[in-house]
Amino acid sequence: MSYIIGVDAGGSKIEVLALDLERHSANTLIIERSGNAMSAGEDKALYNIKEAVEKVSAPVEKTGSRCLGIYVGAAGAGSKEIRRKIREVLTGLALTDAVFVDSDYRIALAGAAGRPYGVVVIAGTGSVVYGVNEAGSEVILGGWGHLIGDEGSGYYIGRRAIREAVKFYEGRGGSKRIYEEVLAHFSVKDLTEIKPILYSGGFSKDIIAGLTVRVSKLCDEGERIARQILEEAGTALSELVSCALKRFVYISDVIVSGSILLKEKLVYDTFAFELKRTCPKVKIRRPRYRATAGALILLAGELGIELDSNLLPGAETL
Amino acid sequence: MSYIIGVDAGGSKIEVLALDLERHSANTLIIERSGNAMSAGEDKALYNIKEAVEKVSAPVEKTGSRCLGIYVGAAGAGSKEIRRKIREVLTGLALTDAVFVDSDYRIALAGAAGRPYGVVVIAGTGSVVYGVNEAGSEVILGGWGHLIGDEGSGYYIGRRAIREAVKFYEGRGGSKRIYEEVLAHFSVKDLTEIKPILYSGGFSKDIIAGLTVRVSKLCDEGERIARQILEEAGTALSELVSCALKRFVYISDVIVSGSILLKEKLVYDTFAFELKRTCPKVKIRRPRYRATAGALILLAGELGIELDSNLLPGAETL
Structure with missing residues (x-):
């Protein structure tokens, strides 16, 4: 048996979704701590992300299931260096070598659209517009933060x-x-x-x-x-x-x-x-799935796994 | 012989002016550390203000001159509690019991106008409009800081x-x-x-x-x-x-x-x-004197000293 993990590491909470690929059963965990390395500090964010993944995988690992990959969308992961460190800390858990780290809006888009491309406008505490087309080229507008951006948020x-x-x-x-x-x-x-x-x-x-x-x-x-x-x-x-x-x-x-x-x-x-x-x-x-499901959709693409996006239990938007 | 001290405790520097009342000679000291208790933290700001006053008074005290009073205008001294603490720390220096603490814009106005009343508009890194009339009633517009104010700054x-x-x-x-x-x-x-x-x-x-x-x-x-x-x-x-x-x-x-x-x-x-x-x-x-001189003008008022505002050496605006 095998499973995959999607992580949405935001500024105020980290959400992790572990999906069993055979049984299509899902395990979701939300911890209310920051996963944003830029605002919360690198060490803290890394520790929080690692712990969240560890917690969600522990019970699944006990059943003998094997982790095929982890996909993280992280707020404040603008620099390559931070993405590399997140990858490193999760590879260190020895669950899998297939660890991918991307921006939080990329997984939000994939989740909202139910596929890796489209345009999403997110207006919560902050605001950003993010688009990726089928050729993979992307556009970001907004996302400049409260000092110089956050229009309409x-x-x-x-x-x-x-x-x-x-x-x-x-x-x-x-x-x-x-x-x-x-x-x-x-x-x-x-x-x-x-x-x-x-x-x-x-x-x-x-x-x-x-x-x-x-x-x-x-x-x-x-x-x-x-x-x-x-x-x-x-x-x-x-x-x-x-x-x-x-x-x-x-x-x-x-x-x-x-x-x-x-x-x-x-x-x-x-x-x-x-x-x-x-x-x-x-x-x-309106959005179809949550950002964690978006992470799984992108992960499936990376791993070449066929993922029936109609079968993402617990991944509907709240 | 006697002298008085005016202090302008700003966010990036603290300026102190010690004026010998008989010789009309002045001692100015500028230290580039924060005197803003709200942004720099209370302990730091208090320490910096105390040290600046100590440094400017030490050589004057050696001449046997007696300090008649200290007047502080401090950024970020909006609360009574902080004003009380500044007063306490300066009274602790045992130079004088006559220690007065006020807002930074009050001394800026008194310095700029060369008298305790008038209207001043200050636009530097931030912005504020401050006025006091002869009856002592005051008006403040702006001064809300960068998140919600600082218009025109x-x-x-x-x-x-x-x-x-x-x-x-x-x-x-x-x-x-x-x-x-x-x-x-x-x-x-x-x-x-x-x-x-x-x-x-x-x-x-x-x-x-x-x-x-x-x-x-x-x-x-x-x-x-x-x-x-x-x-x-x-x-x-x-x-x-x-x-x-x-x-x-x-x-x-x-x-x-x-x-x-x-x-x-x-x-x-x-x-x-x-x-x-x-x-x-x-x-x-245009402004007449620096804020430290404004502190001295206000101090003279408190102490009932006649201060010839034409004789404030070194207090002209830069």
């Missing part, structure tokens, strides 16, 4: 909301209701108290992105600026995607992913409306 | 430049010449290489603000987007100031400070033009 929405709160606080426009929601979100009574939260020590863009829920609620209640912020996010995402599509004339399927596009209806609607205006032939789809 | 200009470089890189507009300058500034061959520089470990907004010089050069050479970025910065600063002035109807003097307003002619010209359009009676002046 949860971070972008939260940051815009805080700026409207600041404007109100300073008496130069803004929105009183957004201001009140920002105070509530950060549990402070005076807006200046958010400064130490944002700037001292462990800054997390999640806390800013978390404001999206409140912006969304205000929008539902008819708040004009909240609505405007969500529409701007949708428009920003559509601009990134339409630019990606212009490079891949023969790909017309776009898969949307991430909480902002999947859960925020107004962001999605604006995105879809604007994108269809600029690219009338586009088809927008 | 060097950081703002640099960030805008990087975004134009990204747009060019991704084939969605932008400016080729700005793109080339960004690559040169970060000494990289591929734009994605700036990501680890910006995100791993010791992020410094100075490196982004440092792009201003290159944007300015391109503007001089006629680059349209570079010009637009600088004009936007000037307009953003004028908006902050005109809002501050609306609250202080009887103050019409505005002092400009910081490298961006003092050295970038187009930013200044746009700022002045826009501000005069919205506030026709405004008078824009």
Whole structure:
């Protein structure tokens, strides 16, 4: 008996999927620790990834099953050096020599599309548009992080909301209701108290992105600026995607992913409306599988294994 | 004989000015270490401030001169707790019991205006507008830091430049010449290489603000987007100031400070033009003294000392 492992090593959690190739049974493990070598530090990320793989494989190994390969998609694995180190640490587990390491958006795309090519737009805490065509050439737009990028993401929405709160606080426009929601979100009574939260020590863009829920609620209640912020996010995402599509004339399927596009209806609607205006032939789809399944799809390609993508138990998107 | 001490504790350097009140001779010391408790950590900042004051006072104490008071303006001293700790550590030096701690922009204003009230707009790496009227009521606009503020600052200009470089890189507009300058500034061959520089470990907004010089050069050479970025910065600063002035109807003097307003002619010209359009009676002046002298002016007020502000040797702005 044999099995394969797919790993999605993100900034806040590592997800591992071990698939038994004969029985088509799957083992999924999620550990809430960072697998991002750039943000969490190399040693920590490597240790976390290694431990997650070890934990998921231990019970399968006991049954006498043999690991045919491991495929890792890792956030913050932009440099060859980091990819080499991840490979090294996993080869060190002596489960298999076939260890592949790639970017997190490559496995996200393969999972979302159910095949190794296509265009995916991911808008969660951050944002990125990633495309690969059948010839293997790729395009990435966005993914520059919160300081200079993240257009249309949860971070972008939260940051815009805080700026409207600041404007109100300073008496130069803004929105009183957004201001009140920002105070509530950060549990402070005076807006200046958010400064130490944002700037001292462990800054997390999640806390800013978390404001999206409140912006969304205000929008539902008819708040004009909240609505405007969500529409701007949708428009920003559509601009990134339409630019990606212009490079891949023969790909017309776009898969949307991430909480902002999947859960925020107004962001999605604006995105879809604007994108269809600029690219009338586009088809927008929801993701098929999770990123870990994408890792398995790519791994199967590398190993020359026939993988029936209709038989990926437990790999559906949540 | 007696002397007084003014301290400007900034994020990248601490400047101390000891003024002999009889001889009107001054001792200035600048140490290039952080005095910002919020960004550098409390212990470090406290230690640095204490050492700077100790160093400047030691030779004066030897002459038998007596310290009448110390006034500290400290960046990142937003909380009472931090101000209390700075006061404590300086009282511990046993030079004087009269130790006052205030925000860095309060002493900057007093120095720039040569008196404790007025409106100052500071645009350097970051940006803030600060005003105090004769009744003592104050207004602060901006000063929210790089994540949600810093409008019109060097950081703002640099960030805008990087975004134009990204747009060019991704084939969605932008400016080729700005793109080339960004690559040169970060000494990289591929734009994605700036990501680890910006995100791993010791992020410094100075490196982004440092792009201003290159944007300015391109503007001089006629680059349209570079010009637009600088004009936007000037307009953003004028908006902050005109809002501050609306609250202080009887103050019409505005002092400009910081490298961006003092050295970038187009930013200044746009700022002045826009501000005069919205506030026709405004008078824009250059700063008179350094922030350390501002600390001395405020200290004199606290101690009831008559301080001839025409006799502040070595305290002129650089």
